[in-house]
Amino acid sequence: MKPAERSHIGDIDPRALLLVTVVYLVAMLSVPLQRTDMIIWFAAYPIISAPLAHIAYERLFRNSLFVLPLLVFIGIFNPIYDRTPAFALFGITINSGWISFISIIIRGLLATQALLLLIRVSGFNEMCEALHRLGCPGAIATQLLMVYRYLSVLLEEALTMQHARQARSYGKNSFKASLWGPFVGQLLLRTIERSRRINMAMKARGFNGTLSTSPNMHWTTADTVYCLVWIPVFFSLRFIDVSALLLTLFAYC
Amino acid sequence: MNTPALEFKDVCFSYPGGHEVLRHVSFSIQPGEKVALVGLNGSGKSTLLLHTNGLLLADTGTVSVNGKVIGRKNVEECRKIVGMVFQNADDQLFMPTVETDVAFGPRNMGLKEEEVNSRVDEALRITGCSSFRDKAPFHLSGGQKKMASIATVLSMKPNILVFDEPTSSLDFAAEAQLIGIIDRLPHTILMSTHDMDLARRLCTRAILMDHGAIAYDGPIDTLPYPLISTL
Ligand SMILES: Nc1ncnc2c1ncn2[C@@H]1O[C@H](COP(=O)(O)OP(=O)(O)O)[C@@H](O)[C@H]1O
Ligand SMILES: [Mg+2]
Numbered sequence: 001m002k003p004a005e006r007s008h009i010g011d012i013d014p015r016a017l018l019l020v021t022v023v024y025l026v027a028m029l030s031v032p033l034q035r036t037d038m039i040i041w042f043a044a045y046p047i048i049s050a051p052l053a054h055i056a057y058e059r060l061f062r063n064s065l066f067v068l069p070l071l072v073f074i075g076i077f078n079p080i081y082d083r084t085p086a087f088a089l090f091g092i093t094i095n096s097g098w099i100s101f102i103s104i105i106i107r108g109l110l111a112t113q114a115l116l117l118l119i120r121v122s123g124f125n126e127m128c129e130a131l132h133r134l135g136c137p138g139a140i141a142t143q144l145l146m147v148y149r150y151l152s153v154l155l156e157e158a159l160t161m162q163h164a165r166q167a168r169s170y171g172k173n174s175f176k177a178s179l180w181g182p183f184v185g186q187l188l189l190r191t192i193e194r195s196r197r198i199n200m201a202m203k204a205r206g207f208n209g210t211l212s213t214s215p216n217m218h219w220t221t222a223d224t225v226y227c228l229v230w231i232p233v234f235f236s237l238r239f240i241d242v243s244a245l246l247l248t249l250f251a252y253c
Numbered sequence: 254m255n256t257p258a259l260e261f262k263d264v265c266f267s268y269p270g271g272h273e274v275l276r277h278v279s280f281s282i283q284p285g286e287k288v289a290l291v292g293l294n295g296s297g298k299s300t301l302l303l304h305t306n307g308l309l310l311a312d313t314g315t316v317s318v319n320g321k322v323i324g325r326k327n328v329e330e331c332r333k334i335v336g337m338v339f340q341n342a343d344d345q346l347f348m349p350t351v352e353t354d355v356a357f358g359p360r361n362m363g364l365k366e367e368e369v370n371s372r373v374d375e376a377l378r379i380t381g382c383s384s385f386r387d388k389a390p391f392h393l394s395g396g397q398k399k400m401a402s403i404a405t406v407l408s409m410k411p412n413i414l415v416f417d418e419p420t421s422s423l424d425f426a427a428e429a430q431l432i433g434i435i436d437r438l439p440h441t442i443l444m445s446t447h448d449m450d451l452a453r454r455l456c457t458r459a460i461l462m463d464h465g466a467i468a469y470d471g472p473i474d475t476l477p478y479p480l481i482s483t484l
Contacts, residue, residue, distance in 0.1 A: 125349050149347055156343075197344040200308050204337045205409065206329060206361035 014122035014130040016223035020230045021118045025111055027234040034086075034096060036103040037243040039110075044237075045230070046113040053121045060120075064112040068105070075104035124148050126217075133217065150195055157190045256320040257281035258413050258441040259305060259335070264314035266300060274300045276465040278314070282441060284412070289452035289473060290445040292462030298417070298445035299340065301462065305415050305443065306335040318413070333362060336411030336440075340418045342398035346390035351382060351401045354390060358409040376408035380434055396427025403434065416444035420451055 028042045050057040082097030119127060125145060132141040161183065236242075260281040267273045274297045282288055290298050303309040304316050307328035315322045318331045339345045348354035355376050359369040377383045380400040385393060390401060399419065406414065419435070420428045432454055435442070446452050452459060452473060459476045461469035469476060 123349055125353075194344065197339070197341070198347055200303070201337075201339050201345045202347065202357075204306055204308060204332055204339075205358035205405065206332055207357075208329070208361065 011222065012121070012226050013217055013219050013223040014126040015133055015217065015219065016226050017118055017122055018127065018130045018134065020227055021114050023231050023234050024114050027238040028110060029107060031107075031238060033100045033103050036099055036106065038237070038241065039103055039106050041237050041242050042110055042234075043106075045234075046110065046117060049117055050113075053117065055117070055120060060113050060116060061109075063116055064109050067108055067112045071105050071108035074108075075101040078104070130217070149198070150191070153194050153198065154187070154191045157194060158187055161187060161190070255283060257317075258284045258286070258319060259443065260315075260317045260320075261301075261304070262315045262317075264304060264311040264316060266304065266309060266312050268300075274465050275304070275311075278465075278467055280460055280467060280470055282413075282443060284441050285439070286458060287442040287456045288444075289456040289459045290443060290462065291447060291449070291452060291459055291476070292445075292468075293447070296462040297465040298462055300465075302337065302415050302417050302443070302445055305413070306332045306337055308337075333409060334411055335413045335415060336406035336409055337415045338403055338406050338417065338419060340421055342390075342395070342402040342422075345402040345405060346398060349389060350387055351390055351393070351404075352377070352386040354401065355382075355386075355404045355408045358405060362409065372408045372410065376404040379407060379437075380404040381430070394427075395422055396424065396430060399423060399427065399431060400434070403431075407438075412441060414438065414440040414442050414444075416442070416446075418446055419444060420446065420448055 024042070024045055028039065031038045031042075046060060047057050050060045078100040079095060079097035082095060082100065084096045085093045086096040086099050087094055122130070128141040128145045128148075131144070132138055165183075261278050264275050264278040265273060266275040278301060290301065292298055300309065304311060304323075305318070307316075307323045307325075310323070310325070317323065318334050321327060321331070323331050346354050348357055352373060355373045356369050359372050364372070374383075377386055380403050382397070382401050382404050385397060385401075390398060393401060399422075416435075419431060423431060428451070432451065435444075435455055442455070444452075444456070456473055458471065459469065459473040460467055461476060
């Protein structure tokens with residue numbers, strides 16, 4: 001095997017990837033809110049892993065932006081209510097509220113990127129299976145799978161309806177607000193009908209409510225190495241003040 | 254006479270809150286028979302087919318498979334004997350790859366992994382799907398989807414195959430390929446269709462549905478045609 005192929009994290013066992021992602025999330029999200037300086041180092045994980053999975057980091061970053069409105073909504077109260085001055089930069093006083101705001105945004109984006117990477121690389125079904133293998137009850141893993149399947153049905157139906165609408169709108173692309181109600185109503189009905197039929201097809205093939213897992217997962221040395229590399233890194237980033245360390249190093253030189 | 258592979262006895266059925274969709278339906282199919290279920294849209298063909306493996310249960314009357322009446326207790330067993338290919342392949346395929354989709358049924362049956370794999374290989378080979386086994390069903394052509402959905406049922410090794418309008422969304426070439434595959438299957442077959450050419454090619458017997466009741470049951474050559482509704 002060529003080295004390039006070996007470094008492809010698509011070959012990593014979904015369980016290893018899940019484990020690393022969970023440790024990453026716990027380590028990163030447990031950093032105190034005010035320590036934006038510590039948080040930024042955690043960006044190393046998606047920045048390094050994305051190219052290994054043949055995903056451009058810029059793309060991953062852009063895809064993660066969909067959570068931005070939610071993050072702003074969560075974070076915006078910090079600068080409003082917390083006006084304690086933190087430090088001054090070029091004569092402008094920065095409130096600690098703004099620092100936590102930035103910290104929330106970065107955390108949210110990094111967490112989303114890690115999760116997107118996980119699903120992109122292993123696939124959602126494999127993820128549910130990995131959860132199941134790691135001790136998550138089969139019913140929960142199956143429900144996650146169903147929700148995911150339902151969402152993709154929803155998307156497919158929405159696209160079909162969108163195309164049907166475009167085909168009859170004679171180039172007028174504006175979608176009047178008054179049409180949104182019926183559109184959403186129709187979408188819901190169609191999705192329910194479609195899900196009912198999919199469920200029948202699953203039952204016809206002996207589906208009884210729990211996922212039957214395929215035993216195609218093999219934990220290899222590469223998986224152990226993957227975990228042994230990243231997990232200590234996350235712990236170090238969590239408990240060692242890397243920024244301060246670097247500053248001291250620079251001071252010595 | 255042999256035990257029929259499939260037998261309907263005086264089956265009546267209405268959807269909740271709806272009018273009666275099946276009205277005193279009775280017929281039996283012998284092992285190895287190939288039967289076309291014909292009739293106009295809305296005459297109750299799909300509803301009838303959903304009774305063959307207990308996805309719908311009759312209000313009155315009985316449906317039996319290999320001599321056993323389908324009830325709530327033995328539906329799972331019946332579903333191993335009666336394999337159903339749904340009209341819309343998009344409803345039937347829901348796993349991330351063709352291969353895992355074909356393995357879905359056998360895995361639910363609790364088979365050993367070697368057995369699952371050999372069944373998957375065989376079903377893919379019979380339906381000509383081996384070359385795109387790793388692809389996502391979402392990316393296949395209409396014809397390929399149909400073949401894959403047949404493979405998902407063949408891998409369960411049913412004795413009876415039920416098809417709901419198998420050619421309804423296929424182009425000319427895909428239809429020809431499908432006919433070639435179904436023609437070689439040794440199973441007992443019941444298929445709904447309003448494509449009379451298809452019915453004549455694959456079946457020797459026809460059952461004509463009209464407003465939920467059987468209007469004709471006999472050799473396909475003497476089927477009254479066109480299928481004009483009597484009401
Ligand atoms: N899920 C359902 N709920 C209520 N009525 C239904 C449902 N499915 C079908 N019907 C009604 O049952 C009748 C027969 O439908 P169907 O069995 O699909 O006929 P066919 O397959 O011959 O076109 C139709 O009048 C249809 O509107
Ligand atoms: Mg129908």
